[in-house]
Amino acid sequence: MVRLNFGGRRGGVAKPAGVAGKLGLTLFFFVFFAMGSLFEVFIVREFGRAVGQRSWKKVPCKIVSSEVQERDDSERPFAFAVSYEYEFGGRTHTGTAYKRGYSGSEKYSQAQNLLQKYPVGLSTVCYVGAGSPGRAVLKRDSLMIGLLAFFPLIFVAVGAGGIYLTWRKQPPPEARPIATKAIGVRGKSKYGMVAFFGIFAVVGGVMFYFLGVRPIARTIAAESWPETPCQVMRAEVRSHDSDDGTTYSVYILYQYEFDGRTYKCDRYDFIGGSSSGYRGKARVVAMYEAAAHPVCYVNPDNPNEAVLKRGFHAKLLLALFPLPFLLVGVGGVIHTLRGKKDATAAPGRSWMPRRRASTPADLSVLRPATDGGAVVLEPKYSGAVKLFGAILAAVVWNGIVSIFVFQIVDGFRHGDPDWFHTLFMLPFVAVGIGLFTLVVYQLLAVFNPRPRLELSSATIPLGGAAELQWSFTGHTNRIGQFTVTLRGIEEARYRRGTNTYTDKNTFYEMELYQTSSTAEIASGQVGFVLPQETMHSFEAENNKIIWNLDVHGDIRRWPDVKESFKITVTPAVA
Amino acid sequence: MKARDNPFTVDRISALRYRPLDTTFDEILRRLEELNYRAAIVGPEGSGKTTLLENLQDALAQQGFKTWMFFVNDTVPLNGPACRRLLTEVASDEIVLLDGADAVRRSAWMLFRRRTASHAAGLIVTSHRPGLLPTLTKCSTTPALLQEIVNELQPPGRTLSADFLSDLYQRHAGNLRDCLRELYDLYTAHA
Amino acid sequence: MDKLSIDLHEDKTAYAPRETVRGAIRWNLQTNPEHLKFSLIWYTSGKGTRDVGVVQTVTFDNPGSFGSRDFAVPLPDGPYSFSGKLVSLIWAIELTCMPGSETARREIVVSPTGSEVLLGDASMQGSHPWNEGNRGHSPLERILGARR
Numbered sequence: 001m002v003r004l005n006f007g008g009r010r011g012g013v014a015k016p017a018g019v020a021g022k023l024g025l026t027l028f029f030f031v032f033f034a035m036g037s038l039f040e041v042f043i044v045r046e047f048g049r050a051v052g053q054r055s056w057k058k059v060p061c062k063i064v065s066s067e068v069q070e071r072d073d074s075e076r077p078f079a080f081a082v083s084y085e086y087e088f089g090g091r092t093h094t095g096t097a098y099k100r101g102y103s104g105s106e107k108y109s110q111a112q113n114l115l116q117k118y119p120v121g122l123s124t125v126c127y128v129g130a131g132s133p134g135r136a137v138l139k140r141d142s143l144m145i146g147l148l149a150f151f152p153l154i155f156v157a158v159g160a161g162g163i164y165l166t167w168r169k170q171p172p173p174e175a176r177p178i179a180t181k182a183i184g185v186r187g188k189s190k191y192g193m194v195a196f197f198g199i200f201a202v203v204g205g206v207m208f209y210f211l212g213v214r215p216i217a218r219t220i221a222a223e224s225w226p227e228t229p230c231q232v233m234r235a236e237v238r239s240h241d242s243d244d245g246t247t248y249s250v251y252i253l254y255q256y257e258f259d260g261r262t263y264k265c266d267r268y269d270f271i272g273g274s275s276s277g278y279r280g281k282a283r284v285v286a287m288y289e290a291a292a293h294p295v296c297y298v299n300p301d302n303p304n305e306a307v308l309k310r311g312f313h314a315k316l317l318l319a320l321f322p323l324p325f326l327l328v329g330v331g332g333v334i335h336t337l338r339g340k341k342d343a344t345a346a347p348g349r350s351w352m353p354r355r356r357a358s359t360p361a362d363l364s365v366l367r368p369a370t371d372g373g374a375v376v377l378e379p380k381y382s383g384a385v386k387l388f389g390a391i392l393a394a395v396v397w398n399g400i401v402s403i404f405v406f407q408i409v410d411g412f413r414h415g416d417p418d419w420f421h422t423l424f425m426l427p428f429v430a431v432g433i434g435l436f437t438l439v440v441y442q443l444l445a446v447f448n449p450r451p452r453l454e455l456s457s458a459t460i461p462l463g464g465a466a467e468l469q470w471s472f473t474g475h476t477n478r479i480g481q482f483t484v485t486l487r488g489i490e491e492a493r494y495r496r497g498t499n500t501y502t503d504k505n506t507f508y509e510m511e512l513y514q515t516s517s518t519a520e521i522a523s524g525q526v527g528f529v530l531p532q533e534t535m536h537s538f539e540a541e542n543n544k545i546i547w548n549l550d551v552h553g554d555i556r557r558w559p560d561v562k563e564s565f566k567i568t569v570t571p572a573v574a
Numbered sequence: 575m576k577a578r579d580n581p582f583t584v585d586r587i588s589a590l591r592y593r594p595l596d597t598t599f600d601e602i603l604r605r606l607e608e609l610n611y612r613a614a615i616v617g618p619e620g621s622g623k624t625t626l627l628e629n630l631q632d633a634l635a636q637q638g639f640k641t642w643m644f645f646v647n648d649t650v651p652l653n654g655p656a657c658r659r660l661l662t663e664v665a666s667d668e669i670v671l672l673d674g675a676d677a678v679r680r681s682a683w684m685l686f687r688r689r690t691a692s693h694a695a696g697l698i699v700t701s702h703r704p705g706l707l708p709t710l711t712k713c714s715t716t717p718a719l720l721q722e723i724v725n726e727l728q729p730p731g732r733t734l735s736a737d738f739l740s741d742l743y744q745r746h747a748g749n750l751r752d753c754l755r756e757l758y759d760l761y762t763a764h765a
Numbered sequence: 766m767d768k769l770s771i772d773l774h775e776d777k778t779a780y781a782p783r784e785t786v787r788g789a790i791r792w793n794l795q796t797n798p799e800h801l802k803f804s805l806i807w808y809t810s811g812k813g814t815r816d817v818g819v820v821q822t823v824t825f826d827n828p829g830s831f832g833s834r835d836f837a838v839p840l841p842d843g844p845y846s847f848s849g850k851l852v853s854l855i856w857a858i859e860l861t862c863m864p865g866s867e868t869a870r871r872e873i874v875v876s877p878t879g880s881e882v883l884l885g886d887a888s889m890q891g892s893h894p895w896n897e898g899n900r901g902h903s904p905l906e907r908i909l910g911a912r913r
Contacts (some may be wrong), residue, residue, distance in 0.1 A: 104767040351844050490884060492813030492851040494584055495645075496624055496751060504810055505850045507884035535847045535882050540816035542856060543809045543852045571782055572877055577811030578853030585815055646875070758812050762850045 025166045033159025039152035043145060050141035053100070056127040059136070061086035061095065063122040068111040068264075076104030080114035086126050088133040095126055095136035108253050108266040109304075116304055137553045194336050201329025207322030215270035222270070222310040225297040230256035230306075232294055233264070235285045240274045249274035250281045252288050256296055258303040265296070265306040280410075323399070327392045351538050352568065377453040377549065377565035387442040394435035445559040449474030451551050453565060462572040463532035468512065468549065471523040479553040479561060482521040484513040488534060488569075491544040508534055512549075521553070530569060537569045575762055580756035581727045587751075590723060592626040595714060602626075602711050603633055609708050611669050611696025616704045620749030623700035625674050626713060630698060631671055639695065643671035646678055657682040661689045664729030668694055675699035675706050715750050717743040723750065724757065768793045769860050769869035779874040783843040786873065790860050791833040800863045801825040805838050807875075811852040818844075848876045849884030 014239065066082040083096050098114065105111040118138065129135035234253040239246050253266045268284075288294055288308070299305040355434040404425055411418050449472040468484065488508030494501045513526040538545040547569045553561030577583065583683050594602060606613055615623045624645075643666065657678070664670055670690055675683065683706070690697040699706060717740045724734055734757075746752040774787040790803060804822040809815055821838060838858070847854050859868045874881050 460766075488884070490849040490851050492811055494755075494813050496814075499619065501755070503793050503851055505886060506851050507886060533878055533882060535845055535849075535884055536843060538844045538854070540809065540818065542814040543811070543854075544850075545847075571845065575850075576848035576853055577851055578848055583810050584813060585810055711818060755812070758846075763803070 011372055019072045020356060022166050026163050029159045029162030029166065032155045032162065033158070034108060036152040036155025036157075036159060040149065040156060043149045043152065045144070047102075047146045047149065050143050050145060053127065053137075053446040054143075056129050056137075056140065057088070058125050059086045059088055059128050061121055061124060061126040061136075061138075063118050064094070064122065066115055066118050066120055068108065068115050068157070071104065076106055078106075078108045078111040079104035080111045082114075082118055082138065084118075084124075084126060084136075084138065086128065086136060088128050091133070093134055093136065094130075095138075097135075097137045099137050099139040100141055103237040107251075108264055112264065119394045123552075125493070194333055197329045197332030197336060199329070200325050201333055204325030204327070208326050209467075211271070211322055218270040218307075219310060222297055222299070222307055225299055225307070225310070227295050228256050228258060228298045228306070230254040230294050230296040232288050232291070235289045237278060237281045237285050238274070247274035247276055248278050248281050250284050252285070252308060254294065254296055254306075256298065256306065258300075260297050261303065263303055263306070264296075265304065267305070269308045269309040270572050323395045327388065327395070331388065331392070343452070351540055351569070355469070365556050374454050375458040377455060377567075384446060387439070387446050390439045394432070394439045397428075397435050398432040401425065401432050405429065441559050447474070448555070448559065448561050449479065450475045451553070451561065453549065453551065455549075455567065459568045460530055461533065461570045462530055462536055464573065465527060465529045467525055467527045469523070469525040470551070472521065472553075476522045477518050478555050478558065479518075479521050480556055481514065481516045482555040483511060483552045483554075484526065485550045485552070486510045486512055486528065486530075487548045487550055489544075489546045489548065490535075491546060493542040495542070532572060536571050537567075577762075580758055580761050581729060582754050582761060586727055587754055588625075588628075590625060592622050592629045593719060593722065594626075594711065595716065595719065597723055599629070599633070599710065603630070606630070606698070606710055609710065611698065612691070612707055613698055614675065614704065614707040614734065615700045615711060615713060616709050617700075618702060618748065620746070620751035620753070621713035621715050622750065625699055625715050625732035626711070627671055627673055627698065630689070634669060640665065641671055642667045642668050643673065645673035646675070654679070654682045654685070655714065657686055661686065661693065664690065664694045666695065669696035669698065670694050672697065672699040674701075676701040676703055689747055715743075715748045720753055723754070727754075769862060769867055771858055771860055771869050771871045773858075773873070778872070779876070779879045780840055781877055782845070782875060784840055786838045786840060787836070787857065788858075789833050789835045790863070790869075791832040792828065792860070793865070794862065797825060798828060798862045798865065799826070799832050801828045802859075802861045802863060803836065803838075804859045804861070805856075806859055807844060807846075807854055807856045809852055809854050810832075812851075812881070813852060833875055841873055843875075845876045845882050847876075847882035847884060850886055853881075 040328065055376050061084040064083045064085055066080070069081045070078045071077055080098055082098055083094055085092060085094050087093075124138070126131075126136045126138050127140050145346055232252060232254050234251070236251050238251045249272075250268045251266060252268055253264065255262060255264050257263075294308075296306045297310050298307050404421070408418060408422050408425060452471050452473065454469040460466045470484070472479075486509070487506055489504055489506050490503045491502065508531070510528075512528050513524070515521060515524070535545050537547055547567050549565045549567055551561065551563045551565070557562065592599065595656050615626050617623050627643070631643055644660075672678075672686070678686065687697065687707070697707065712738070720743050721736060721739050723737060728734070742756060744754050746756070769793045772789045772791065780786060784913070786805070790801075792801060800825050802822060805819060805820045807820065808817045820841060844854055848857050855872055856875045857870050857872045861867070876882055
């Protein structure tokens with residue numbers, strides 16, 4: 001005879017963590033606290049100085065001289081040198097500082113921008129230090145650094161909070177029961193999750209702007225820039241050392257004539273930045289050094305702006321890199337804010353399905369119709385959400401795979417093929433192509449007509465009657481045949497070891513309606529009676545009886561309309 | 575065939591006792607005592623690790639030990655915070671039984687192993703790979719074992735042919751759990 | 766020898782939802798138990814992990830080594846007793862002695878029809894393609910070697 005165990009957790013005596021362990025944890029969290037505090041002090045100090053400059057007096061001045069000087073400094077070879085005159089305290093002073101701490105620019109274009117902004121003869125304003133009339137700047141420090149003050153506080157909070165929790169006394173175990181049979185992650189607070197995903201979204205958004213939107217927009221704009229001959233004045237591969245290693249960038253300073261004036265610029269492409277890989281950049285530099293008639297492309301609206309390499313090229317695919325962060329962040333924020341509102345089941349009916357969709361597996365939601373009593377069935381995930389999910393999967397997968405594919409293709413291009421890695425990557429590329437196909441499929445499906453179903457009652461008893469009304473938004477004339485089917489499904493989930501298996505079986509299927517008439521597809525209704533001698537809806541942790549209304553719109557040579565709506569079938573009325 | 579009448583239902587399979595191949599259950603208990611009740615049951619999927627762990631729990635309870643079993647899998651994770659919470663509840667005279675230790679994150683596992691060494695009477699885990707704790711026994715399967723289990727589960731008067739079971743065993747690479755699930759489907763479809 | 770038993774009124778085992786199950790529990794044990802637990806439960810059986818629903822439970826403290834008690838338990842309106850391919854749901858009345866493992870159980874059917882609801886298979890339509898050429902033997906019978 002099988003004896004049923006209803007579970008039951010054995011309690012234990014609470015044991016405090018050892019002192020040695022606590023000291024270790026304290027040291028660990030103290031590192032967080034100390035680093036965060038140091039950064040916070042630095043940022044606060046800089047912010048304080050920027051605020052202090054706000055008290056400097058604003059005084060009219062005139063630019064006497066301004067030029068770009070080249071120096072031997074390899075870090076900042078180009079400096080914007082300026083002098084300006086201003087009246088203060090009844091005396092004439094000459095200032096030479098552009099801003100506090102300015103020591104030059106890495107690129108010529110950066111210094112040139114300042115030259116453009118402060119040409120000789122310009123009447124502008126400068127800011128004179130209180131109590132030091134000889135101390136003046138053209139541009140005050142930005143207050144934006146104050147926004148960075150929040151980030152180190154996270155580390156300070158983690159450190160301080162960790163130390164507090166380590167030494168805090170634990171409440172007795174009776175106050176914190178844990179199930180014996182299943183242990184899972186506790187739900188996190190809503191706002192914490194919004195902040196967590198928000199950081200992803202902000203970081204991803206900023207990166208996507210600088211790596212994607214801005215360079216792509218400039219690339220498109222540069223398509224109309226006229227081709228202009230130029231002379232290469234300096235061409236080199238610059239190295240940039242950091243904790244992660246050395247990266248390299250192409251630096252080419254060139255001169256050109258436009259509308260009778262001579263300009264200099266050092267923009268190579270619209271992405272910029274540096275990366276590992278010296279050889280490719282050395283090849284570019286060598287190419288421009290040896291070029292007999294190099295050309296650049298000049299912005300006719302602002303001839304100071306030019307570029308050597310325009311058009312779409314592989315480096316612009318870097319725009320894809322921040323997309324997963326942005327999509328995860330935005331998706332996470334939306335999902336968290338939408339939340340899961342579980343209406344409790346009727347008292348005594350804990351085995352009945354919840355009124356609202358409460359698990360990711362549920363594909364539909366019920367919400368009251370405007371006329372009361374009836375409910376509207378809508379897909380929980382719109383076509384856009386499904387497309388978003390497909391794009392996310394495709395971008396993440398293909399983003400990672402493309403790194404390796406680029407290296408392999410690069411090898412082939414330079415006569416150094418790596419056949420082992422090529423064959424190894426084939427399955428991954430195949431999956432990536434499949435995901436891309438899914439994106440295309442979902443993209444096409446976005447333009448599908450969307451069904452809206454209204455059921456006469458939120459719950460239908462066995463043997464009971466109900467009426468289903470439908471309507472479509474979108475181009476319903478594309479649907480060749482429309483079918484509504486009622487299905488009953490039993491579902492069994494088995495958990496053993498480290499695996500979970502779910503089996504399903506359709507035990508009931510009844511076609512409620514089928515039509516090829518465009519008018520009837522666009523909107524219609526059908527009444528039906530549920531069978532009497534079958535099983536009502538049932539949901540336990542592992543075993544379920546699910547009733548679905550499945551809608552299928554067949555569209556030739558296009559993804560079909562396919563939606564499934566869960567309905568609640570109750571025991572027969574006595 | 576009704577689900578409840580299928581000879582290969584989950585509850586019937588769960589009621590099976592572990593059948594050691596090259597040793598006996600008593601020897602396993604003896605070795606467990608030698609290892610001071612800190613050991614790992616190792617084996618591939620569907621080789622009986624969970625069954626052995628449950629049988630050990632019953633045997634230890636009969637010997638007067640207090641035990642506490644829980645499982646971890648792909649849908650029921652054990653992360654650091656949950657692990658720490660659990661550890662505060664373990665009594666010093668309890669033997670902890672953890673099914674699916676290799677699904678626990680490394681940092682949580684290190685904490686778990688360290689804490690149970692000083693704050694519990696023992697730790698017995700199941701794992702697909704050795705190395706987490708001293709190996710208590712390695713679970714393995716054979717076609718003959720599958721035949722023995724099927725004979726026990728089937729109704730009297732019915733036996734599945736040895737060739738069929740051998741083919742079934744090969745197709746599932748020795749995973750008896752998957753073999754028995756396929757037999758469930760076979761009985762459902764054709765009985 | 767320890768004995769627990771559950772007698773159903775008029776030996777009735779099939780009930781409609783919301784009906785009351787009446788009967789008596791009896792125990793005759795060698796030692797005095799600390800508790801007797803009487804439960805109305807349902808549980809699943811099949812291809813999935815067992816689910817158990819405890820609808821009502823009553824605990825008798827220090828019941829003595831022998832005795833009997835009548836019970837009248839109202840049933841809820843569901844879930845029905847049913848059997849499909851993957852899942853069966855079974856109702857039962859259970860009497861457990863604590864400490865110890867002695868248990869008595871009587872299965873009952875809760876259904877508006879008087880028998881458990883049977884779920885078919887919507888996909889099993891038409892003849893089995895493998896019946897041809899086997900003189901009516903199903904694949905299982907062929908594997909088992911059974912003869913008609």
